[in-house]
Amino acid sequence: MTTTQGILIAVFVVATLVGYKIINRVPSLLHTPLMSGMNAFSGVTVLGCLSATAMAAHWGSKVLGFIAIVLAMINVVSGFGVTDRMLRMFHSSKPKNGGNES
Amino acid sequence: MKLLLFLAAQPSATENLIYYIAAGVLTVAVLIGIAMMSKVETSVKGNLLGAISMLLAIVLTLWYFNIFTVIELWIAMLVGLAIGITAAMRVKMIQMPQMVGLLNGLGGGASMLAGILTLIAADPFETSFSLITAGLAIFVGSLTLTGSLVAAGKLHKVLPQRPIVLKGHPLWTALSLILSLVTVVLLAVPYILMVPILKTLLILLSALLSGAFGIIFAIRVGGADMPITISLLNSLSGVAGAIAGMAIADPLLVAVGGVVGASGLLLTQIMCRAMNRKLLDILLGKTSAQGKPKAKKETVKVIEETAVETVQSPEMSCGCWLRDAERVIIVPGYGMALSQAQSSVKQLMTELEADGKEVKFAIHPVAGRMPGHMNVLLAEVDIPYDKLYEMQDINEDFKDADVVIVIGANDVVNPAANTAEGTPIYGMPILDVEDAKSLIMCNYDTQPGYAGVDNPLYEGGREHIALMLGDAKETLGAIMSSYREGDGTDEVTPSGEAMTTELQSGTWLRDAERVIIVPGYGMALSQAQSAVKQLMTELEQEGKEVSFAIHPVAGRMPGHMNVLLAEVDIPYDKLKEMDEVNPEFKNTDVAIIIGANDVINPAANTAEGTPIYGMPILDVEDAKHVIICNFDKLPGYAGVDNPLYEEGRTDRIALMLGDAKETLDAITKAFRTCKVQPTVEGATASPEQKGGRWLADAARVIIVPGYGMALSQAQSTVKSLMMELEQQGKEVKFAIHPVAGRMPGHMNVLLAEVDVPYDKLYEMQDINPEFEETDVAIIIGANDVINPAANTAEGTPIYGMPILDVEDAKHVIICNFDKLPGYAGVDNPLYEEGHEDHIALLLGDAKETLGALIREYRGC
Numbered sequence: 001m002t003t004t005q006g007i008l009i010a011v012f013v014v015a016t017l018v019g020y021k022i023i024n025r026v027p028s029l030l031h032t033p034l035m036s037g038m039n040a041f042s043g044v045t046v047l048g049c050l051s052a053t054a055m056a057a058h059w060g061s062k063v064l065g066f067i068a069i070v071l072a073m074i075n076v077v078s079g080f081g082v083t084d085r086m087l088r089m090f091h092s093s094k095p096k097n098g099g100n101e102s
Numbered sequence: 103m104k105l106l107l108f109l110a111a112q113p114s115a116t117e118n119l120i121y122y123i124a125a126g127v128l129t130v131a132v133l134i135g136i137a138m139m140s141k142v143e144t145s146v147k148g149n150l151l152g153a154i155s156m157l158l159a160i161v162l163t164l165w166y167f168n169i170f171t172v173i174e175l176w177i178a179m180l181v182g183l184a185i186g187i188t189a190a191m192r193v194k195m196i197q198m199p200q201m202v203g204l205l206n207g208l209g210g211g212a213s214m215l216a217g218i219l220t221l222i223a224a225d226p227f228e229t230s231f232s233l234i235t236a237g238l239a240i241f242v243g244s245l246t247l248t249g250s251l252v253a254a255g256k257l258h259k260v261l262p263q264r265p266i267v268l269k270g271h272p273l274w275t276a277l278s279l280i281l282s283l284v285t286v287v288l289l290a291v292p293y294i295l296m297v298p299i300l301k302t303l304l305i306l307l308s309a310l311l312s313g314a315f316g317i318i319f320a321i322r323v324g325g326a327d328m329p330i331t332i333s334l335l336n337s338l339s340g341v342a343g344a345i346a347g348m349a350i351a352d353p354l355l356v357a358v359g360g361v362v363g364a365s366g367l368l369l370t371q372i373m374c375r376a377m378n379r380k381l382l383d384i385l386l387g388k389t390s391a392q393g394k395p396k397a398k399k400e401t402v403k404v405i406e407e408t409a410v411e412t413v414q415s416p417e418m419s420c421g422c423w424l425r426d427a428e429r430v431i432i433v434p435g436y437g438m439a440l441s442q443a444q445s446s447v448k449q450l451m452t453e454l455e456a457d458g459k460e461v462k463f464a465i466h467p468v469a470g471r472m473p474g475h476m477n478v479l480l481a482e483v484d485i486p487y488d489k490l491y492e493m494q495d496i497n498e499d500f501k502d503a504d505v506v507i508v509i510g511a512n513d514v515v516n517p518a519a520n521t522a523e524g525t526p527i528y529g530m531p532i533l534d535v536e537d538a539k540s541l542i543m544c545n546y547d548t549q550p551g552y553a554g555v556d557n558p559l560y561e562g563g564r565e566h567i568a569l570m571l572g573d574a575k576e577t578l579g580a581i582m583s584s585y586r587e588g589d590g591t592d593e594v595t596p597s598g599e600a601m602t603t604e605l606q607s608g609t610w611l612r613d614a615e616r617v618i619i620v621p622g623y624g625m626a627l628s629q630a631q632s633a634v635k636q637l638m639t640e641l642e643q644e645g646k647e648v649s650f651a652i653h654p655v656a657g658r659m660p661g662h663m664n665v666l667l668a669e670v671d672i673p674y675d676k677l678k679e680m681d682e683v684n685p686e687f688k689n690t691d692v693a694i695i696i697g698a699n700d701v702i703n704p705a706a707n708t709a710e711g712t713p714i715y716g717m718p719i720l721d722v723e724d725a726k727h728v729i730i731c732n733f734d735k736l737p738g739y740a741g742v743d744n745p746l747y748e749e750g751r752t753d754r755i756a757l758m759l760g761d762a763k764e765t766l767d768a769i770t771k772a773f774r775t776c777k778v779q780p781t782v783e784g785a786t787a788s789p790e791q792k793g794g795r796w797l798a799d800a801a802r803v804i805i806v807p808g809y810g811m812a813l814s815q816a817q818s819t820v821k822s823l824m825m826e827l828e829q830q831g832k833e834v835k836f837a838i839h840p841v842a843g844r845m846p847g848h849m850n851v852l853l854a855e856v857d858v859p860y861d862k863l864y865e866m867q868d869i870n871p872e873f874e875e876t877d878v879a880i881i882i883g884a885n886d887v888i889n890p891a892a893n894t895a896e897g898t899p900i901y902g903m904p905i906l907d908v909e910d911a912k913h914v915i916i917c918n919f920d921k922l923p924g925y926a927g928v929d930n931p932l933y934e935e936g937h938e939d940h941i942a943l944l945l946g947d948a949k950e951t952l953g954a955l956i957r958e959y960r961g962c
Binding site: 053064 | 129132136137139140142145148149150152156159167169172174175177178182189190191193198201206208211215216218219222223229332336339340342344347348357359360361362363367372654659660661662665668671673674
């Protein structure tokens with residue numbers, strides 16, 4: 001195992017632990033937006049698709065890469081968009097919040 | 103690293119450094135964004151921060167690999183962007199679970215493709231770490247894709263909601279899992295990768311097999327287990343990204359993917375805990391729908407105790423069932439012979455028949471210790487033999503029977519004979535007592551019968567079964583006395599019950615101070631959120647405290663109910679989590695269940711051996727009154743009957759069956775009518791009541807606002823009065839006096855603020871002639887401008903001032919703070935007594951008096 005691989009695995013473990021810790025604090029009230037937000041983040045794979053597609057040697061790979069980028073982008077954009085829409089719906093009764101549509 | 107970079111220009115050391123630092127910063131930004139999502143106030147910004155980090159990450163990647171100019175990347179991103187934005191804007195809130203599922207799938211699909219691309223470009227002698235991770239990315243990505251598609255299809259009702267179980271399902275699961283893992287391993291063997299065709303074939307095979315595994319795993323998950331599945335797939339989509347990141351050595355991908363994986367895993371855990379399920383059970387397809395009877399000695403013993411506790415008193419329910427029954431079948435067994443209970447049986451029969459009920463006896467060929475044993479015993483006590491039916495003649499009748507009473511029979515009614523392969527009674531024909539609406543078992547104990555096979559009928563949690571343990575003669579006696587007791591009260595209850603369920607609910611709500619609403623998936627199905635909101639608003643107007651109890655797994659995804667309620671603008675601080683709200687039920691006057699079932703099923707506390715046993719539930723039973731708005735009385739997803747649905751509890755529980763939107767409307771209406779009832783009985787009608795009645799009869803209404811409306815900020819109440827009047831087809835206009843208020847056009851501004859269309863606002867000269875044809879004029883905090891003294895009281899400051907001729911209207915409702923004269927100091931003759939049939943004076947704060955007026959109006 002090279003250093004890079006070691007680092008990668010370490011990054012994975014640390015990110016998982018830290019993420020677990022942070023997400024534990026999210027109240028169940030916001031579980032759906034949390035999930036759809038995480039969903040958007042899972043589209044992070046677009047980064048990999050971008051570099052892989054740019055360097056693809058065959059046209060077949062290019063096509064696959066193209067599809068991958070489209071899928072991942074839908075995931076990212078829709079995920080954040082939907083999350084935003086949902087979060088804006090949550091209002092408290094205490095301070096009168098301006099009317100948000102949707 | 104070199105795997106990808108061998109084609110590109112090698113980035114310099116500084117570029118590398120910048121890249122890693124930037125990646126670290128972005129990871130931290132993502133984590134901060136997620137941390138901000140733990141509070142509602144900051145969550146929108148947190149989400150935005152996440153989105154911006156993602157954008158920067160894309161830019162960073164493009165820069166680092168120096169691929170800013172590759173045009174197809176931009177095209178692909180724009181296409182994705184366009185589709186993504188459209189989808190996000192178009193999707194309806196009700197479709198959110200399937201949307202989340204679908205998006206999970208897309209992320210997984212992209213990761214799968216990333217893995218494939220990496221492998222295609224890979225040098226056969228690449229480190230096995232890269233090859234294996236790339237293969238794993240294909241595996242996890244592909245199964246996430248297909249699994250999510252299946253889940254989304256189920257949620258969207260394109261696929262059947264119930265679990266689909268294939269023949270040999272576990273085998274297929276194992277086979278597809280093992281084979282796809284084998285391909286992943288093979289993909290890391292350099293010599294195979296050297297043959298291009300073999301490599302392509304293997305990649306394809308691995309994607310297909312993993313996809314098949316995803317499908318096989320997802321199709322056997324049913325509706326209510328969806329929150330768990332969706333969370334799990336969410337986790338997997340992150341894991342897929344992280345693994346793909348390892349394959350291409352991208353730390354940012356690994357970090358973010360890891361966080362997503364952790365979040366999904368956490369949610370999965372929370373959901374499992376909330377449903378009392380083990381993750382592995384769900385993965386292995388032990389769906390909660392197939393609660394299969396356990397046949398363990400130890401559990402049976404515990405049931406004896408709990409069963410007695412649950413059905414607080416079985417005799418009572420027996421009595422109730424029998425009273426309501428029309429057709430009764432009695433199944434005697436050897437136990438009747440043992441306890442010599444024949445005469446009690448005869449007596450019960452006579453009493454039942456005296457009340458016009460049909461009684462039959464079902465005789466199993468081997469009941470007792472000799473052929474025809476039962477016939478003899480029953481004949482002994484003079485039961486006519488034409489009431490005794492043989493098995494084949496009566497088995498069909500059980501499903502139409504209201505009550506079946508089993509007396510000391512065991513093996514001959516044991517349903518295990520149909521299912522428990524390998525046991526001595528397997529295949530034995532039995533009496534299908536289980537088919538009856540209610541079943542009373544008068545057996546000595548819950549020990550298995552002669553054949554030694556446990557009887558599933560003894561298990562707790564089946565609320566149509568009452569277990570009367572002990573000597574048959576005694577238990578039969580108890581049943582009869584309970585039956586008679588009920589008979590006596592029978593005459594009383596109908597008058598009480600003549601009140602419909604709605605009215606009863608209405609009365610409860612009227613008398614309540616604290617109300618808790620428990621929403622469930624049924625609310626989502628019937629889209630009853632706005633009806634819920636309406637009920638809440640009306641209850642709160644009456645000063646009642648309303649909160650919502652949210653079970654963690656209510657609905658089809660974590661937090662489903664919160665989203666739906668937020669959609670109709672219910673403030674989130676009214677939504678309470680289970681742990682927080684459970685102790686409050688005790689002090690609650692009314693709990694309203696809307697389409698929730700398993701999550702409030704008290705059987706979860708007691709019915710050992712059922713799938714929901716041990717699952718934490720909302721203790722709605724503790725509330726003084728419970729209103730249940732469910733579609734039907736069928737058990738929920740877990741298939742365990744809900745004791746709350748049982749009859750005989752109408753004093754505490756009101757069952758409103760049918761579409762939740764309709765039943766809720768009925769309750770709201772009943773609440774409105776109940777509200778006014780007590781006051782109507784008062785000797786003389788209050789001014790509010792008069793006003794309400796006038797309004798109800800009116801066709802044309804003119805509202806005259808004045809400075810008092812501004813002072814009490816009653817505009818929005820005015821608006822809602824207007825809306826309600828217009829809904830009933832009444833014409834509403836506003837009369838604006840030029841000097842009403844404290845500045846020119848003051849009233850117009852205030853009314854525009856609450857969105858009253860300006861074409862309803864009329865100036866004095868335009869509207870003055872119309873008062874004559876007006877049924878009701880409502881004055882809100884106006885004084886001098888409507889003071890008729892201006893026409894007559896010579897010498898006063900207002901003499902000669904043009905006024906609004908409200909007096910000409912058939913009825914006048916005056917909502918002023920007091921009877922004192924206005925600014926000009928001239929007494930208003932409208933305030934004088936003696937006009938009660940023409941003028942109603944509602945003194946006090948305008949917002950409150952208007953509120954009272956609206957309520958009275960609704961009541962009329």
